[in-house]
Amino acid sequence: MANRNLYLNNTPVKEALDIYKKALKDIVKMQYEEIPVEKSLGRITKEAVYARCSSPLFNAAAMDGIAVITEKTKGASERTPLILEKNKDFIVVDTGDPVNYPYDAVIMAEDVIEIDERTVKILEAATAWQHIRPIGEDIVSGEMLLPSMHKIRPIDIGVLFSGGIIKIMVVKQPKAAIFPTGTEIIEPTKTPEAGEIIESNSRMFEAMITSYGGLADRFPPTPDDYNKIKAAVSEALDSYDMVIINAGSSAGTEDFTVHILRELGEVLVHGVAIKPGKPVILAVVKGKPVIGLPGYPVSAYIDFENFVKPVLALLTGESYCDNNVAEAVLSKRMISSLKHKEYVRVKVGQVGDKLVASPLARGAGAAMSLVRADGFCVIEQNCEGIEAGETVRVELYRSLQEIRHTVVCIGSHDLLLDLAADLMAFHYPGVYLSSTHIGSMGGLMALKRGEAHIVPVHLLDEASGKYNIPYIKRMFEEPMALIKGVKRIQGLIVQKGNPLNLKGIADLKQCRFVNRQRGAGTRVLFDYKLKQAGMDASEITGYDREAATHMAVAALVAGNSADAAMGIFAAAKAMQLDFIEVGQEEYDFAVPVKYLKLPEIQAFIEVLKSSELHTRLANAGGYQYEEAGDIYFIDEKFQE
Numbered sequence: 001m002a003n004r005n006l007y008l009n010n011t012p013v014k015e016a017l018d019i020y021k022k023a024l025k026d027i028v029k030m031q032y033e034e035i036p037v038e039k040s041l042g043r044i045t046k047e048a049v050y051a052r053c054s055s056p057l058f059n060a061a062a063m064d065g066i067a068v069i070t071e072k073t074k075g076a077s078e079r080t081p082l083i084l085e086k087n088k089d090f091i092v093v094d095t096g097d098p099v100n101y102p103y104d105a106v107i108m109a110e111d112v113i114e115i116d117e118r119t120v121k122i123l124e125a126a127t128a129w130q131h132i133r134p135i136g137e138d139i140v141s142g143e144m145l146l147p148s149m150h151k152i153r154p155i156d157i158g159v160l161f162s163g164g165i166i167k168i169m170v171v172k173q174p175k176a177a178i179f180p181t182g183t184e185i186i187e188p189t190k191t192p193e194a195g196e197i198i199e200s201n202s203r204m205f206e207a208m209i210t211s212y213g214g215l216a217d218r219f220p221p222t223p224d225d226y227n228k229i230k231a232a233v234s235e236a237l238d239s240y241d242m243v244i245i246n247a248g249s250s251a252g253t254e255d256f257t258v259h260i261l262r263e264l265g266e267v268l269v270h271g272v273a274i275k276p277g278k279p280v281i282l283a284v285v286k287g288k289p290v291i292g293l294p295g296y297p298v299s300a301y302i303d304f305e306n307f308v309k310p311v312l313a314l315l316t317g318e319s320y321c322d323n324n325v326a327e328a329v330l331s332k333r334m335i336s337s338l339k340h341k342e343y344v345r346v347k348v349g350q351v352g353d354k355l356v357a358s359p360l361a362r363g364a365g366a367a368m369s370l371v372r373a374d375g376f377c378v379i380e381q382n383c384e385g386i387e388a389g390e391t392v393r394v395e396l397y398r399s400l401q402e403i404r405h406t407v408v409c410i411g412s413h414d415l416l417l418d419l420a421a422d423l424m425a426f427h428y429p430g431v432y433l434s435s436t437h438i439g440s441m442g443g444l445m446a447l448k449r450g451e452a453h454i455v456p457v458h459l460l461d462e463a464s465g466k467y468n469i470p471y472i473k474r475m476f477e478e479p480m481a482l483i484k485g486v487k488r489i490q491g492l493i494v495q496k497g498n499p500l501n502l503k504g505i506a507d508l509k510q511c512r513f514v515n516r517q518r519g520a521g522t523r524v525l526f527d528y529k530l531k532q533a534g535m536d537a538s539e540i541t542g543y544d545r546e547a548a549t550h551m552a553v554a555a556l557v558a559g560n561s562a563d564a565a566m567g568i569f570a571a572a573k574a575m576q577l578d579f580i581e582v583g584q585e586e587y588d589f590a591v592p593v594k595y596l597k598l599p600e601i602q603a604f605i606e607v608l609k610s611s612e613l614h615t616r617l618a619n620a621g622g623y624q625y626e627e628a629g630d631i632y633f634i635d636e637k638f639q640e
């Protein structure tokens with residue numbers, strides 16, 4: 001254990017950033033450069049910019065027509081038309097032409113009656129300066145066009161040119177060097193073997209730095225070699241404004257980063273009370289910021305947002321405000337430790353007038369939880385958790401507008417949902433389907449609490465042998481409907497080639513099983529089949545081991561961490577596993593009648609009926625979809 005860093009601190013986030021900013025205060029300075037205005041989009045002005053000329057520079061015709069001398073048009077009316085003579089009483093002008101003395105008004109072409117080449121008739125007198133844009137109407141020479149520290153937008157570029165500015169002083173973009181480290185890290189062009197990890201973090205950092213106004217250079221992955229990392233970092237600091245080192249930040253025997261930085265300069269913080277992201281390193285080397293980010297992608301992302309972004313802002317001049325914040329009701333209890341401030345990724349949906357936040361996977365390696373997230377909420381360090389139903393503050397990644405037009409679907413997972421979401425985005429721009437997977441029963445409970453629009457269910461009622469309807473009838477008092485989905489083949493997902501030669505439920509006694517979570521329809525079906533086979537749960541090794549989706553159980557079988565799981569054919573096929581049919585089930589959508597007319601739900605129903613969806617389901621295999629999109633009103637049609 002000799003080389004482990006067992007002494008990580010637990011500095012609160014704000015304190016850590018304050019310590020670091022104080023250390024950087026006198027050494028990190030913005031630099032400036034002059035660039036052509038046409039290249040300045042998104043850059044930040046160094047200083048106020050003043051117009052070098054007026055716009056318009058002369059009195060200019062605002063309309064096509066004739067320029068006249070107001071005095072000479074007096075008395076013109078319908079009854080007493082006035083005849084004007086070209087180049088004496090008027091000149092012809094087009095929009096934008098100069099209008100000079102003695103001309104002082106423009107009459108629009110539509111109000112001028114042409115008599116011949118030299119004469120026109122007018123029926124109304126002109127008022128002085130009508131349809132003339134006076135000098136400096138838009139911009140007056142010497143006027144301030146843009147203030148300092150202003151982020152340049154397309155309209156600013158237009159105005160700068162109108163004001164005679166062709167070059168502008170802006171904040172120089174800071175250059176960051178990114179060093180991914182780790183002997184197991186390989187470039188994405190190589191096919192990974194067991195134990196190897198595709199380098200992805202440095203690409204994510206590069207994109208984040210670019211979107212926050214900096215420039216980034218990625219270095220190839222450096223193996224866990226003390227001297228190599230030290231030499232590379234030290235050299236980079238001669239030509240870059242900041243350095244990011246990725247991974248090797250915690251307590252592993254090859255986690256060198258902190259030792260290297262201590263040797264090269266000063267480590268101000270190692271270990272922050274944040275989750276994910278605890279082992280972040282904030283250091284100063286050669287008078288420049290060096291930040292060590294953890295290897296886990298979510299930890300790295302959250303540390304980047306909390307520490308790299310504000311440090312980068314000291315160099316870019318960008319300012320940020322968290323304006324996209326909303327209050328939402330939490331759908332599921334979240335427990336957290338008092339030891340840290342925790343960032344929880346959430347899905348957000350609007351059901352009725354309630355905004356609902358549902359927590360996603362919390363693991364630091366679960367990068368997909370960030371992809372799926374609509375935002376995140378923070379559990380403060382001094383808080384043990386937040387109860388379901390409490391109001392939380394969510395920082396949103398999507399606009400409220402988008403969230404309002406999203407069908408909130410909570411329940412059992414099926415590939416059908418991913419396909420439908422994809423088709424909806426394509427055929428109904430601006431309408432989305434967002435699904436959270438907590439099993440059929442969990443979904444129905446969420447619907448009861450008003451947290452979902454639709455619930456994908458496949459619940460077998462053992463007494464009647466019927467699917468879904470009996471549950472909905474029992475659980476809901478309000479008028480409900482069922483949108484038909486698909487019939488799916490359920491079965492045992494087993495290793496490729498079925499090495500244990502499993503033939504059905506009865507054979508499960510000899511193998512390592514992985515179950516679906518309590519409340520999942522597949523689990524209900526499994527229990528039903530066990531009972532039919534006269535077996536007991538205690539006879540199955542792994543009955544209590546749970547995974548949340550069909551793909552998740554299939555992945556466990558594919559990874560040889562289990563021999564069999566109950567699931568759908570499509571999941572077995574996707575993972576190239578074998579499949580033993582056990583039965584068919586009905587996968588439908590429970591929906592309160594009051595939501596049926598919502599345009600978003602209508603779009604979803606149309607997608608269910610579409611031949612495009614049916615073709616995709618046929619390709620996946622294991623589905624019958626003839627009834628997809630049909631609607632049954634529970635009370636009328638299924639009265640028993």
Ligand SMILES: Nc1nc2c(c(=O)[nH]1)N[C@H]1C(S)=C(S)[C@@H](COP(=O)(O)OP(=O)(O)OC[C@H]3O[C@@H](n4cnc5c(N)ncnc54)[C@H](O)[C@@H]3O)O[C@H]1N2
Nearest residue numbers: 180197199200201202247248249250251278294295296299
């Ligand atoms: N005994 C302890 N173990 C760990 C602690 C601790 O306090 N005591 N902290 C845990 C926490 S919290 C985190 S976060 C991680 C941080 O790990 P490191 O920063 O040291 O990173 P590695 O161990 O090298 O890698 C972690 C993980 O990330 C993958 N990785 C690394 N680089 C990349 C990259 N460029 N692209 C994609 N993925 C990358 C790497 O392969 C690992 O899977 O430590 C815990 N352990």
Ligand code: MOO
Nearest residue numbers: 276277278299364
């Ligand atoms: O801090 Mo680590 O990022 O929790 O997993």
